[in-house]
Amino acid sequence: MWREGRELWLRALLTCTIGACSILGDFGLKYGKNEPERAVFDNMTHATVGGLTWTLIVVLSRKPLVRNLSSIFSCFLLASFIDLDHFIAARSWHIHDATHLQKRPFLHCTTVPIALWIFFIVLSNTFHSPILEHTSWVILASFLSHHIRDGTRRGLWFCPFGSTRPIPYYLYVSLSMFLPYILYWLMSLHTFAEKNNGNTLDK
Numbered sequence: 595m596w597r598e599g600r601e602l603w604l605r606a607l608l609t610c611t612i613g614a615c616s617i618l619g620d621f622g623l624k625y626g627k628n629e630p631e632r633a634v635f636d637n638m639t640h641a642t643v644g645g646l647t648w649t650l651i652v653v654l655s656r657k658p659l660v661r662n663l664s665s666i667f668s669c670f671l672l673a674s675f676i677d678l679d680h681f682i683a684a685r686s687w688h689i690h691d692a693t694h695l696q697k698r699p700f701l702h703c704t705t706v707p708i709a710l711w712i713f714f715i716v717l718s719n720t721f722h723s724p725i726l727e728h729t730s731w732v733i734l735a736s737f738l739s740h741h742i743r744d745g746t747r748r749g750l751w752f753c754p755f756g757s758t759r760p761i762p763y764y765l766y767v768s769l770s771m772f773l774p775y776i777l778y779w780l781m782s783l784h785t786f787a788e789k790n791n792g793n794t795l796d797k
């Protein structure tokens with residue numbers, strides 16, 4: 595009973611922290627003194643929201659946080675590294691060049707994480723590898739948390755099909771807060787389907 599109450603509070607706290615971090619990050623982006631400061635603040639917000647997203651998934655899965663620190667850190671790093679494609683597309687290490695591109699850079703296309711997720715899921719099913727399955731969800735969580743946050747400014751880009759309109763602000767904050775719940779639900783559906791196929795993974 596006490597444990598259940600504590601879990602509920604932890605979920606609520608993490609959900610609210612994701613929302614608060616996103617809003618705080620947007621303030622930093624709006625009121626930052628100069629371009630490098632704004633870029634660093636924005637990127638750290640992406641990383642923090644990514645890390646918190648996976649932390650909440652771990653809590654929802656009722657797995658120990660300490661034993662999952664590496665995947666939390668992977669999600670944190672991956673959510674940050676996505677923005678490196680700005681520099682690759684600009685072929686320059688200058689912040690100004692990286693933030694003034696004509697087109698959105700390739701890792702900002704939401705089709706990429708979906709394709710990667712399918713690829714890793716198929717690989718994990720073929721080789722019965724829980725690590726590959728785990729990797730597929732970490733990739734999806736980090737990319738989606740990043741893309742949803744960018745989506746409030748520029749919409750979601752599903753190349754080659756096109757982009758959605760910018761996500762309304764409060765919808766973006768709500769989506770960021772509920773993304774871990776949606777992913778956890780999808781993960782449990784996938785595990786359930788595997789169990790029914792007699793392919794039980796050692797979790």
Ligand SMILES: [Zn+2]
Nearest residue numbers: 676677702744
């Ligand atoms: Zn970005």
